[in-house]
Amino acid sequence: IDELLAEGVDNKRVFVRADLNVPLAEGVITDDGRIRAVLPTIQALVGAGAKVVVASHLGRPKGAPDPAFSLLPAAERLGELLGAPVAFAQDTVGPAAHGAVDGLQPGQVAVIENLRFNPGETSKDDTERGEFADRLAALADVYVGDGFGAVHRGHASVLDLPARLPHYAGYLIATEVGVLRKLTDEVQRPYAVVLGGAKVSDKLGVIDHLLEKADRILIGGGMVYTFLKAQGHEVGTSLLQEDQVPAVQDYLKRAEANGVEFVLPVDVVVAPAFPDLKAKAPTHPATVTVDAIPADQQGLDIGPRTAALYAEKLADTATVFWNGPMGVFEHPDYAEGTKVVAQALLDSPAFTVVGGGDSAAAVRILGFDEQAFGHISTGGGASLEYLEGKTLPGLAALEN
Numbered sequence: 001i002d003e004l005l006a007e008g009v010d011n012k013r014v015f016v017r018a019d020l021n022v023p024l025a026e027g028v029i030t031d032d033g034r035i036r037a038v039l040p041t042i043q044a045l046v047g048a049g050a051k052v053v054v055a056s057h058l059g060r061p062k063g064a065p066d067p068a069f070s071l072l073p074a075a076e077r078l079g080e081l082l083g084a085p086v087a088f089a090q091d092t093v094g095p096a097a098h099g100a101v102d103g104l105q106p107g108q109v110a111v112i113e114n115l116r117f118n119p120g121e122t123s124k125d126d127t128e129r130g131e132f133a134d135r136l137a138a139l140a141d142v143y144v145g146d147g148f149g150a151v152h153r154g155h156a157s158v159l160d161l162p163a164r165l166p167h168y169a170g171y172l173i174a175t176e177v178g179v180l181r182k183l184t185d186e187v188q189r190p191y192a193v194v195l196g197g198a199k200v201s202d203k204l205g206v207i208d209h210l211l212e213k214a215d216r217i218l219i220g221g222g223m224v225y226t227f228l229k230a231q232g233h234e235v236g237t238s239l240l241q242e243d244q245v246p247a248v249q250d251y252l253k254r255a256e257a258n259g260v261e262f263v264l265p266v267d268v269v270v271a272p273a274f275p276d277l278k279a280k281a282p283t284h285p286a287t288v289t290v291d292a293i294p295a296d297q298q299g300l301d302i303g304p305r306t307a308a309l310y311a312e313k314l315a316d317t318a319t320v321f322w323n324g325p326m327g328v329f330e331h332p333d334y335a336e337g338t339k340v341v342a343q344a345l346l347d348s349p350a351f352t353v354v355g356g357g358d359s360a361a362a363v364r365i366l367g368f369d370e371q372a373f374g375h376i377s378t379g380g381g382a383s384l385e386y387l388e389g390k391t392l393p394g395l396a397a398l399e400n
């Protein structure tokens with residue numbers, strides 16, 4: 001983008017593909033981190049006199065307008081953060097979008113409606129995606145890719161649009177890639193990875209890759225129970241991906257062969273039922289060792305001995321990547337494991353990258369100072385796929 005700014009953007013229509021896919025509760029944004037993250041790019045373009053057209057997806061609507069997934073709340077928040085009015089178009093490539101863009105003065109910003117309201121955005125059909133990209137291209141003279149959280153998607157606005165316009169990477173993408181390179185090309189050892197979250201199946205690719213890269217892998221969250229099952233433990237009514245047990249057993253064997261230390265919980269916090277996250281009423285948690293999970297209980301957090309063990313395992317590391325909370329941190333009865341791990345990362349001298357919407361939200365919601373972490377990535381799937389060594393369509397499109 002510095003190159004673009006040096007060439008001059010005064011009066012040019014610049015399309016910024018951002019990732020404004022923020023969490024919403026009844027129409028209210030609960031974490032605006034992704035909007036803040038793209039501000040430097042938008043502000044630089046505004047300051048240079050560009051007519052800025054901001055576009056993003058939000059959630060997973062079914063290729064048609066759906067008010068529950070409108071980008072309007074994100075556009076309003078963007079306006080508040082910029083301290084200037086932002087025009088909002090109620091369609092993506094129709095008369096409203098053209099009207100909003102035509103009405104822009106240099107240094108002004110318009111947000112168009114959720115890209116996924118058009119089936120062409122996510123289509124697997126190249127022609128259909130291409131037609132939508134042609135219509136998006138008609139809104140702008142230049143493309144700036146800055147939606148790091150979506151670069152792993154081969155979607156029209158990410159993959160096909162940059163091929164139709166002069167294209168540049170924004171500041172956020174440049175920062176994210178610079179940081180993630182430190183975890184792939186130039187990693188300082190010992191390198192530990194903390195993986196949590198619900199499903200093992202989402203993390204298979206990254207675990208596979210990390211078995212060749214990391215020195216230590218610590219497992220938390222709902223994934224734990226598939227690992228415990230693979231070790232021969234009974235897991236009660238905990239989240240379990242039975243079909244993944246053989247893959248996990250294979251990982252445990254490979255880790256041993258490669259000298260990678262897999263660290264699994266020694267105790268967990270269990271309860272009879274999943275807690276009500278809205279009411280946050282006290283539940284009836286109990287701490288048990290992993291060989292004593294009652295048949296009618298489910299694991300909802302790592303236990304205190306495990307949290308202390310994980311803190312110890314993180315204390316002497318040089319680099320840490322953390323993706324996924326350790327338990328159901330949204331409820332106070334099951335937040336302790338995630339808190340202890342977050343604090344351990346702050347106490348450790350390691351360069352720490354927090355990746356993934358849930359762990360980033362956990363850091364903020366649990367009251368930690370996000371600035372104290374080395375880097376909080378705006379990409380969940382994108383950062384995992386980057387670490388897997390995959391070619392990310394949105395990055396490849398900007399390099400071409």
Ligand code: 3PG
Nearest residue numbers: 019021059149150380381
């Ligand atoms: C994310 O939240 O990880 C990104 O915004 C991508 O969203 P998606 O998984 O719906 O494509």
